Amino acid sequence: MADMERHSYDVVVIGAGGAGLRAAIEAHAQGARTAIVCKSLLGKAHTVMAEGGIAAAMGNVWSEDNWRVHFRDTMRGGKMLNNWRMAQLHAQEAPDRVWELEEWGALFDRTKDGLISQRDFGGHRYARLAHVGDRTGLEMIRTLQQHAVSLGIDVFMECTITRLLKGGNQISGAFGYWRESGRFICFTAPAVILATGGIGKSYKVTSNSWEYTGDGHALALHAGAALLNMEFVQFHPTGMVWPLSVKGLLVTESVRGDGGVLRNSEGKRFMFDYIPAFFAKETADNEAEADRWYDDKAGNRRPPELLPRDEVARAINSEVKAGRGSPHGGVFLDIASRRSAEYIRKRLPSMYHQFKELADVDITAEPMEIGPTCHYVMGGVEVDPDTEMSGVQGLYAAGEVAGGMHGANRLGGNSLSDLLVFGRRAGLAAAQYATKLGTDRPSVADHDVVTASRAALAPFEEEGGENPYTVQMELQETMNSLVGIIRTADEMTQALAKITELKERIRHLTVEGHRQYNPGWHLALDISNMLRVSECVARAALERQESRGGHTRDDFPTAEPEWGKVNVVLREVDDEITVSRQPLLVIPADLAELLAEQPEEKKS
Amino acid sequence: MAYDAHFRVWRGDVEGGGLVDFTVPVNEGEVVLDVLHRIQATQAGDLAVRWNCKAGKCGSCSAEINGRPRLLCMTRMNLFAESDVVTLTPLRAFPVIRDLVTNVSFNYEKAKQLPAFAPKPREADGTYRMAQVDVERGQEFRKCIECFLCQNVCHVIRDHEANKEVFAGPRFFIRYAELDMHPLDTNDRKRMAQEQAGLGMCNITKCCTEVCPEGIHITDNAIIPMKERVVDTKYDPLVWLGNKIFRRNGIERPSAEG
Numbered sequence: 001m002a003d004m005e006r007h008s009y010d011v012v013v014i015g016a017g018g019a020g021l022r023a024a025i026e027a028h029a030q031g032a033r034t035a036i037v038c039k040s041l042l043g044k045a046h047t048v049m050a051e052g053g054i055a056a057a058m059g060n061v062w063s064e065d066n067w068r069v070h071f072r073d074t075m076r077g078g079k080m081l082n083n084w085r086m087a088q089l090h091a092q093e094a095p096d097r098v099w100e101l102e103e104w105g106a107l108f109d110r111t112k113d114g115l116i117s118q119r120d121f122g123g124h125r126y127a128r129l130a131h132v133g134d135r136t137g138l139e140m141i142r143t144l145q146q147h148a149v150s151l152g153i154d155v156f157m158e159c160t161i162t163r164l165l166k167g168g169n170q171i172s173g174a175f176g177y178w179r180e181s182g183r184f185i186c187f188t189a190p191a192v193i194l195a196t197g198g199i200g201k202s203y204k205v206t207s208n209s210w211e212y213t214g215d216g217h218a219l220a221l222h223a224g225a226a227l228l229n230m231e232f233v234q235f236h237p238t239g240m241v242w243p244l245s246v247k248g249l250l251v252t253e254s255v256r257g258d259g260g261v262l263r264n265s266e267g268k269r270f271m272f273d274y275i276p277a278f279f280a281k282e283t284a285d286n287e288a289e290a291d292r293w294y295d296d297k298a299g300n301r302r303p304p305e306l307l308p309r310d311e312v313a314r315a316i317n318s319e320v321k322a323g324r325g326s327p328h329g330g331v332f333l334d335i336a337s338r339r340s341a342e343y344i345r346k347r348l349p350s351m352y353h354q355f356k357e358l359a360d361v362d363i364t365a366e367p368m369e370i371g372p373t374c375h376y377v378m379g380g381v382e383v384d385p386d387t388e389m390s391g392v393q394g395l396y397a398a399g400e401v402a403g404g405m406h407g408a409n410r411l412g413g414n415s416l417s418d419l420l421v422f423g424r425r426a427g428l429a430a431a432q433y434a435t436k437l438g439t440d441r442p443s444v445a446d447h448d449v450v451t452a453s454r455a456a457l458a459p460f461e462e463e464g465g466e467n468p469y470t471v472q473m474e475l476q477e478t479m480n481s482l483v484g485i486i487r488t489a490d491e492m493t494q495a496l497a498k499i500t501e502l503k504e505r506i507r508h509l510t511v512e513g514h515r516q517y518n519p520g521w522h523l524a525l526d527i528s529n530m531l532r533v534s535e536c537v538a539r540a541a542l543e544r545q546e547s548r549g550g551h552t553r554d555d556f557p558t559a560e561p562e563w564g565k566v567n568v569v570l571r572e573v574d575d576e577i578t579v580s581r582q583p584l585l586v587i588p589a590d591l592a593e594l595l596a597e598q599p600e601e602k603k604s
Numbered sequence: 605m606a607y608d609a610h611f612r613v614w615r616g617d618v619e620g621g622g623l624v625d626f627t628v629p630v631n632e633g634e635v636v637l638d639v640l641h642r643i644q645a646t647q648a649g650d651l652a653v654r655w656n657c658k659a660g661k662c663g664s665c666s667a668e669i670n671g672r673p674r675l676l677c678m679t680r681m682n683l684f685a686e687s688d689v690v691t692l693t694p695l696r697a698f699p700v701i702r703d704l705v706t707n708v709s710f711n712y713e714k715a716k717q718l719p720a721f722a723p724k725p726r727e728a729d730g731t732y733r734m735a736q737v738d739v740e741r742g743q744e745f746r747k748c749i750e751c752f753l754c755q756n757v758c759h760v761i762r763d764h765e766a767n768k769e770v771f772a773g774p775r776f777f778i779r780y781a782e783l784d785m786h787p788l789d790t791n792d793r794k795r796m797a798q799e800q801a802g803l804g805m806c807n808i809t810k811c812c813t814e815v816c817p818e819g820i821h822i823t824d825n826a827i828i829p830m831k832e833r834v835v836d837t838k839y840d841p842l843v844w845l846g847n848k849i850f851r852r853n854g855i856e857r858p859s860a861e862g
Binding site: 103113135210244467521 | 631632634638648650651653657659680707723736746783786
């Protein structure tokens with residue numbers, strides 16, 4: 001291993017989406033020698049696909065808004081399973097993180113007074129999302145990317161980390177390979193921040209890109225950290241359903257925030273039939289009130305199309321099952337009959353373009369066909385809410401890979417703000433941790449590097465083994481059909497059996513060609529992560545015998561108060577996944593008060 | 605409407621390579637990238653192609669399709685007749701790494717050279733106030749997904765290797781233009797574009813505009829106005845005199861970083 005490329009840093013950030021870039025910027029600002037390592041080119045991470053906006057209670061459009069209302073919306077949207085401290089920090093700090101982006105060059109849409117405009121989204125009491133048309137994620141990643149580049153932070157692009165390295169219970173570095181050359185690379189660093197995003201590529205119908213193979217989740221587990229809430233997977237209500245080529249591709253919630261409604265094949269606005277008791281007091285029960293709400297929030301309740309995503313996705317699923325779906329197995333999302341063509345093109349340019357180019361549908365003239373698509377995992381690495389450090393010293397997680405913040409269901413718009421708030425906090429804490437260690441840093445053990453490199457090369461050694469693409473397809477089918485929106489113990493047991501079979505089969509993978517830019521090889525290495533997180537999702541989902549947020553059991557259809565007090569926690573022990581239950585943190589009384597059904601409005 | 609398509613894909617690396625034929629099934633509504641993925645999954649597992657979002661939002665999957673620079677994920681198969689041969693080659697302006705993947709580091713190096721955004725201070729009430737109409741001018745250029753198709757077709761980059769040293773290319777001219785129009789930026793972007801990015805070498809053939817998948821009016825809204833303003837501020841004796849007498853917004857302060 002003497003000829004291996006080696007680098008030494010204070011902080012290594014894995015992932016270059018919103019959380020990774022924000023973490024690196026902060027670590028750099030603290031004076032830490034910082035590197036970003038990412039699987040794709042800089043600026044291509046999944047954040048780029050976020051559309052609607054960044055939730056932050058700035059109060060630019062509704063002065064009644066403040067962090068307490070945002071905190072309440074977030075906790076209620078998450079069915080009270082959120083880590084309250086994370087939800088509090090998130091609501092308090094999100095506005096500063098948005099204003100900071102403006103200082104770094106972001107050009108948000110404006111209000112008439114010239115302030116940052118804010119739009120309506122599901123589950124948010126007030127119009128709260130800072131946005132740029134429907135391409136907010138692109139604006140955010142470009143702003144962070146350009147800022148990070150201007151600071152001169154080192155970026156290792158198209159470089160995949162396959163193993164975290166430890167000395168005792170402390171992080172000592174990370175091992176990986178360059179996608180371009182296939183050569184190995186080893187980082188020595190006392191602090192590693194996981195900002196690797198989610199797990200959606202384990203599902204067949206997903207809005208997620210190829211990078212979403214659960215790398216960070218699997219790396220953390222293997223290093224000894226715990227995952228929590230992995231049963232909570234968000235199916236975004238509105239993905240494209242036709243043509244098949246784009247099935248799952250995201251249709252932004254802004255369509256509904258800006259006035260779009262859902263209809264079934266009979267033309268009925270069916271969401272009025274699906275208002276749960278939990279949200280009844282804040283949801284309009286007739287079309288006239290729902291339509292008035294867009295302009296008069298004080299005197300009217302929110303349209304049911306803007307219920308949290310889990311509620312809307314289940315409703316769509318039920319309509320389709322009842323035979324009231326659209327020709328291609330979805331329902332209709334209609335904004336054409338409710339807003340002018342000019343308004344739609346101005347507010348939703350990407351959606352207009354996407355449907356026109358990929359489906360020959362003009363959304364200013366006809367309804368879209370949409371259905372649920374795997375979008376986000378609420379579960380992730382268990383971290384300290386203030387520092388984002390996991391149970392492993394020196395290992396941090398921020399963004400989608402971290403768990404706790406969103407409870408059982410994430411509100412739209414709370415992801416981009418999550419990335420910024422906790423990306424910054426992780427960068428800050430990691431830099432301070434590295435400083436505190438001084439020169440007393442754990443070293444990288446040679447034999448760990450040898451083991452990691454052998455594991456990475458294994459798929460080249462066997463001939464006549466499995467094709468990794470085949471295994472991936474079978475896994476995606478399995479998760480989609482057996483651990484999807486509606487779950488039963490039977491189906492999840494079948495899924496686990498299939499996962500066990502696939503785990504055995506990937507011990508004998510064969511890839512063709514050589515190490516240079518070889519997607520077959522890259523997949524062969526990613527697939528073990530995909531299987532690992534799929535197993536975690538299925539195991540946790542089987543454990544939680546109730547329905548809550550992004551976890552719906554046909555055999556346990558209601559939310560149970562007892563289950564509302566525990567998290568399901570997963571660990572890797574001797575290569576096996578163990579499942580346990582862990583009590584939730586108790587919410588302090590002053591915050592608990594805010595969660596009542598009709599809270600008193602307080603000014604911050 | 606499923607049928608078997610005839611694909612010819614350039615395979616090779618820096619040492620050389622050639623077109624390889626594939627016969628591959630195509631289903632209704634598919635794009636070229638779907639078909640490439642099918643080739644990967646069933647016929648050539650190591651076929652190298654970059655992609656991420658598969659929705660025209662990340663700009664990763666740029667290649668040349670029948671000689672025309674396009675995004676693989678936004679090119680529908682119904683653009684071609686069933687009997688057409690679909691030929692895929694890597695971007696020509698950048699060195700090939702393998703198959704359809706090229707080394708686009710030129711663009712990332714140019715990005716590093718661009719002087720950072722330098723905002724003016726906040727208003728007295730702690731806010732920045734900007735009119736929607738003023739941010740929209742810059743927003744057009746911030747739609748850029750960095751697919752680098754404009755860089756790929758630019759003659760200045762494509763035809764003369766030596767130009768790469770001194771010429772940043774259309775992707776960065778729209779960045780300069782965006783910053784020039786940014787209500788908060790305080791640098792003199794006109795001078796920078798001319799002196800550091802080689803704006804003067806562009807001879808306005810509009811090839812960049814034609815291939816932009818975001819429909820950004822690169823030439824008309826960014827390059828030409830920048831060139832005009834450079835001329836205004838650099839050579840116009842009245843402007844020169846005005847600058848001596850009044851201080852003109854945007855050029856009163858030479859850039860510290862520049």
